Amino acid sequence: MVIDKEKILGIAQKYILKGQSKKAIKEYLKLIEASPKDKRLYLKLGDLYLKNGENEKAIKEYLKLAALYVEEDLNFRAISIYKKILSIQPKHIETFYQIGKLYLKEGLAGSAKSCYQSVLEIKPGDQEALKAIEEI
Numbered sequence: 397m398v399i400d401k402e403k404i405l406g407i408a409q410k411y412i413l414k415g416q417s418k419k420a421i422k423e424y425l426k427l428i429e430a431s432p433k434d435k436r437l438y439l440k441l442g443d444l445y446l447k448n449g450e451n452e453k454a455i456k457e458y459l460k461l462a463a464l465y466v467e468e469d470l471n472f473r474a475i476s477i478y479k480k481i482l483s484i485q486p487k488h489i490e491t492f493y494q495i496g497k498l499y500l501k502e503g504l505a506g507s508a509k510s511c512y513q514s515v516l517e518i519k520p521g522d523q524e525a526l527k528a529i530e531e532i
Contacts, residue, residue: 399430417444435464439477451484462494471498487518496528505532 408423424441431437442457458481465474478495481488496511509532515525 399426401427401431412444417448420444421448433464435461438464446484455481455484455488466494466498471502474498489515489518489522492518493524500532508532 404423404427408420408427411417411420411423421441421444424437424444428434428437428441438457438461442454442461445451445454445457458477462474462477462481465471465477475495475498478491478498481491485491492511492515496508496515499505499508499511509529512525512528512532515522516529519525
């Protein structure tokens with residue numbers, strides 16, 4: 397199915413300006429279906445969900461976005477998205493793990509250790525976090 401991306405973006409923007417974010421979300425979902433690798437779409441969709449108070453859906457879109465950044469080895473961009481997730485849900489353990497792995501990949505052992513320690517504050521005795529700290 398060929399879609400007119402610019403036209404749909406325009407429609408979505410009009411909905412946003414009118415305060416009709418649910419309709420805008422539907423348009424962004426169409427765009428993502430047609431362009432599943434377009435990172436800007438996931439960011440905008442996540443932001444719309446967040447604005448609507450749909451935090452879980454926003455986090456889901458941000459996780460997809462971060463995964464796309466990781467896929468392209470854009471680790472610091474992925475980290476910034478993961479931090480956005482933590483600003484929404486500060487005890488999102490899986491996010492701490494992802495950030496820790498990326499910090500290690502970038503050679504930032506101290507920052508990675510800090511992430512795993514955060515996991516232990518949320519979930520004392522977490523074996524995966526203890527093992528990661530031990531390996532650092």
